[in-house]
Amino acid sequence: MKKEIFALSVICLILIVFPVALFAYQAWRTNEPGIRTIDLVAHAPASGGWIPDTINVNVGERVRLRISASDVVHGFEIPALGIAVDEILPGHVEQVEFVAARAGRFAFACTRWCSVDHWRMRGVIQVIDPANPDQPPPLAALPLYQQMKIDIDAPHPAPNVPAARPAAARGARLDLAVPDDLRNQSPSDVFARLRGDPALKANSDTDLWDAVAFAWKSAAGDAAIAHGRALFARDCAACHGEGGKGNGTAGRNLPGLAAMQVSASLMSTVKRGPADFTDASKMLGASDVLLQGKILRGGMGTGMPEWRTLYTDQDMWDAIGFLRSFVFDYGFTK
Amino acid sequence: MTTSRIELTGIPIVKQLLVSRWLQWSLVAATLPFFVLAILTGLAGTPAGSRNFGIVFVWIVWWALLILVLVPLAGRFWCAVCPIPAPGEWLQRRALVQPREGGRLFTLGWKFPRRLSNLWLQNAAFIAVALFAKVILTTPFVSALALLLFVTIALVTSLLYERRIFCRYICPVGGFIGLYSQLAPAQVRVKDHALCATHHDKTCYTGNERGYGCPWLVFPAALDKNTYCGMCAECLKTCSLDNVALYARPFGADLLTNNGRRFDEAYRGLMMLAGAPLYTVVFMGPWAEIKQAAYAVGSPNWWGYALGLLALMLVIVPGIFFACAALARVIARVQTPARNFFIDYGYAALPLGLGAWAAFSLSFVLTNISYAWAVLSDPFGWGWNLFGTADWKWTPYLAGGHPILQIPILLVGLVASIAVALRTAREQHVSQRAALPIVAFAVTFTLGLVWLYV
Numbered sequence: 001m002k003k004e005i006f007a008l009s010v011i012c013l014i015l016i017v018f019p020v021a022l023f024a025y026q027a028w029r030t031n032e033p034g035i036r037t038i039d040l041v042a043h044a045p046a047s048g049g050w051i052p053d054t055i056n057v058n059v060g061e062r063v064r065l066r067i068s069a070s071d072v073v074h075g076f077e078i079p080a081l082g083i084a085v086d087e088i089l090p091g092h093v094e095q096v097e098f099v100a101a102r103a104g105r106f107a108f109a110c111t112r113w114c115s116v117d118h119w120r121m122r123g124v125i126q127v128i129d130p131a132n133p134d135q136p137p138p139l140a141a142l143p144l145y146q147q148m149k150i151d152i153d154a155p156h157p158a159p160n161v162p163a164a165r166p167a168a169a170r171g172a173r174l175d176l177a178v179p180d181d182l183r184n185q186s187p188s189d190v191f192a193r194l195r196g197d198p199a200l201k202a203n204s205d206t207d208l209w210d211a212v213a214f215a216w217k218s219a220a221g222d223a224a225i226a227h228g229r230a231l232f233a234r235d236c237a238a239c240h241g242e243g244g245k246g247n248g249t250a251g252r253n254l255p256g257l258a259a260m261q262v263s264a265s266l267m268s269t270v271k272r273g274p275a276d277f278t279d280a281s282k283m284l285g286a287s288d289v290l291l292q293g294k295i296l297r298g299g300m301g302t303g304m305p306e307w308r309t310l311y312t313d314q315d316m317w318d319a320i321g322f323l324r325s326f327v328f329d330y331g332f333t334k
Numbered sequence: 335m336t337t338s339r340i341e342l343t344g345i346p347i348v349k350q351l352l353v354s355r356w357l358q359w360s361l362v363a364a365t366l367p368f369f370v371l372a373i374l375t376g377l378a379g380t381p382a383g384s385r386n387f388g389i390v391f392v393w394i395v396w397w398a399l400l401i402l403v404l405v406p407l408a409g410r411f412w413c414a415v416c417p418i419p420a421p422g423e424w425l426q427r428r429a430l431v432q433p434r435e436g437g438r439l440f441t442l443g444w445k446f447p448r449r450l451s452n453l454w455l456q457n458a459a460f461i462a463v464a465l466f467a468k469v470i471l472t473t474p475f476v477s478a479l480a481l482l483l484f485v486t487i488a489l490v491t492s493l494l495y496e497r498r499i500f501c502r503y504i505c506p507v508g509g510f511i512g513l514y515s516q517l518a519p520a521q522v523r524v525k526d527h528a529l530c531a532t533h534h535d536k537t538c539y540t541g542n543e544r545g546y547g548c549p550w551l552v553f554p555a556a557l558d559k560n561t562y563c564g565m566c567a568e569c570l571k572t573c574s575l576d577n578v579a580l581y582a583r584p585f586g587a588d589l590l591t592n593n594g595r596r597f598d599e600a601y602r603g604l605m606m607l608a609g610a611p612l613y614t615v616v617f618m619g620p621w622a623e624i625k626q627a628a629y630a631v632g633s634p635n636w637w638g639y640a641l642g643l644l645a646l647m648l649v650i651v652p653g654i655f656f657a658c659a660a661l662a663r664v665i666a667r668v669q670t671p672a673r674n675f676f677i678d679y680g681y682a683a684l685p686l687g688l689g690a691w692a693a694f695s696l697s698f699v700l701t702n703i704s705y706a707w708a709v710l711s712d713p714f715g716w717g718w719n720l721f722g723t724a725d726w727k728w729t730p731y732l733a734g735g736h737p738i739l740q741i742p743i744l745l746v747g748l749v750a751s752i753a754v755a756l757r758t759a760r761e762q763h764v765s766q767r768a769a770l771p772i773v774a775f776a777v778t779f780t781l782g783l784v785w786l787y788v
Contacts, residue, residue, distance in 0.1 A: 003431050003432060004429055004430060004431060004432060007359055007363075007430040007431045008430055010363055011363065011366070011424075011430065014363065014366045014367050014370060015366075015370060018367055018370060018371075019370060019374055022371075022374065022714075023378075026714070026716055026718075029716075029717075029718070041381070043381075066717065068380055068382075068715065068717075069382065070380065070381035070382050071381070071382065090380075090382035090384065090385060091380045091382030091384060091385020091386065091708075091715040092385065092715070092717075093715070093716060093717030095717070
């Protein structure tokens with residue numbers, strides 16, 4: 001009988017004490033006084049995306065996110081809080097800590113092209129003021145395109161298109177005076193204004209386009225363009241293609257693309273699929289504000305995500321600064 | 335047919351170990367923590383299979399141990415160690431180590447239906463696992479549920495039926511191990527059949543104060559192959575004449591006779607043979623569409639995959655082999671039914687099958703075993719680093735060199751299969767040319783695998 005009791009005790013240790021010890025060890029590891037630990041698991045969007053996709057924390061709370069991936073490599077970013085994890089390998093746990101300093105809703109997203117539906121992989125952290133838990137998040141200002149009542153879905157072909165790709169470097173050497181309120185104007189409009197200036201009558205169209213290219217480059221600034229280039233590589237190139245031609249692998253079968261309704265009159269002007277940034281007519285006919293509207297609102301069911309919740313205004317201006325390089329020669333070396 | 339054999343139980347310490355009532359309990363108690371951990375990590379750990387103990391240790395480490403070491407060298411030894419039937423058996427006996435006084439067992443003690451007392455249930459279970467293998471072998475949660483399901487079935491059958499019905503007739507791995515254990519150089523057998531004939535009590539089957547009757551429903555005196563012997567050594571304890579022993583013997587000794595060959599076993603051997611290239615394609619092949627179809631359970635593509643799998647394992651490979659057996663019968667110019675030829679020659683597929691599975695498993699294991707180091711330190715994928723190996727990267731071992739190891743294994747299997755086929759012809763007292771279609775089948779199958787591996 002003693003032998004049986006001993007044998008049974010060992011089995012009970014294995015079946016009961018061993019599992020309890022494992023979970024107790026994990027609880028001991030992850031619970032640190034003063035820090036709220038939240039497990040966040042990244043799945044490809046088809047398998048559920050972020051779980052949980054909504055995280056509620058209180059203002060002033062110190063939060064530790066333990067982020068893991070279940071299937072493929074994901075990334076993580078809360079742009080508004082300046083938190084990013086570049087790489088979350090499947091089965092690994094990455095930790096980030098932050099203090100939720102102000103109330104509000106802060107979007108987070110995957111920053112790796114984890115699947116075709118990568119851009120759907122988003123979530124939100126709601127920072128709630130315990131003293132006023134029902135307080136709605138502050139309203140954001142209307143985007144510029146709405147303030148200026150620009151129809152961003154209307155065709156916007158440029159009336160003037162250069163014969164060759166304008167070069168910013170040549171434009172710099174010309175040292176022409178170009179208006180500096182560029183965001184509200186399309187390059188084509190600015191070219192038209194320059195062309196109409198009697199003082200520039202001696203300059204060729206090519207000169208003026210070069211001057212326009214230089215104006216856009218210097219208005220954006222090299223640092224911003226470099227940042228925009230990094231954003232493009234991370235978030236846009238998969239669909240729009242590395243060369244901006246709208247031929248990225250991930251853009252071929254975007255959800256909703258086949259069902260995209262385009263009126264007969266627009267068939268010739270509206271492209272079904274990711275925009276081609278090398279199309280001079282469209283890019284030179286669009287103001288920065290219009291492009292920003294397209295970026296922040298997204299493609300409304302075409303597969304183009306909205307970026308308003310993830311990008312700051314500056315991110316968007318920087319991205320646009322880089323997008324111009326597909327029609328203006330900024331002297332990048334490939 | 336008697337083959338040369340060496341009685342290992344002639345070594346006192348081996349004998350002492352095998353007759354000890356603590357032996358099986360100790361072995362199960364040693365594997366049980368790993369099994370419990372595999373289930374816990376499957377249920378609560380990371381869904382990333384490559385970082386989950388339940389996937390890495392069950393389907394990579396254990397599988398490697400089973401196919402590359404235990405089955406070829408020790409036959410069904412794993413069945414003596416396996417923790418899956420242990421809870422049911424302990425409950426049935428209401429004892430973990432000692433035989434219960436009075437011998438009354440906690441079970442309804444039903445006899446298993448005669449119609450199901452064969453390999454067909456195990457064949458069906460093997461097919462069911464194969465159909466969902468891509469999911470079971472890569473998804474920790476599903477893997478854990480599958481293990482729990484096996485434990486539950488083993489428990490319920492122990493309460494309803496006599497002895498180890500789950501192991502004998504249901505376990506999908508058991509049928510696999512059982513057939514290939516015929517090739518192992520170890521066996522439990524009676525020493526002297528004549529002595530058994532004089533023993534009226536048959537305590538090896540009925541049990542006594544020293545142990546239980548054979549849990550595998552095998553009468554040791556009639557045991558002439560390893561297929562259904564779980565190597566639990568219960569008969570060594572209960573034989574009051576000390577007439578049962580553990581022997582070392584030549585590889586494949588069970589295949590040296592045509593006696594006791596059965597259709598369900600022959601068919602199972604061919605099913606498993608078909609399974610080897612199938613698993614190779616699904617787990618190691620470059621065809622992403624097939625892998626995706628195998629994983630997308632319930633999708634139209636999966637149904638296509640499932641139909642293909644069923645056709646290959648149930649119809650195409652056994653069918654081609656049947657045609658070869660029928661041709662062998664024509665060459666032999668005998669009136670024996672083709673079915674009998676299929677059965678007799680079906681056993682020639684066993685060395686080929688084990689070789690094919692070993693070759694697949696070797697590549698699978700060399701490719702994936704490095705996951706084990708990280709998983710040892712972080713079994714749940716929770717960010718632990720118990721032994722400092724959590725960040726060890728995945729590194730396929732001998733990448734590019736697998737065929738150098740695989741091809742010799744396949745060739746050993748092929749040569750053994752041909753030898754068995756030729757011997758079968760001799761046993762049938764027909765011309766050895768009758769075995770040529772079977773030899774052609776084995777050669778073609780091997781060439782197909784070589785093409786897959788190279």
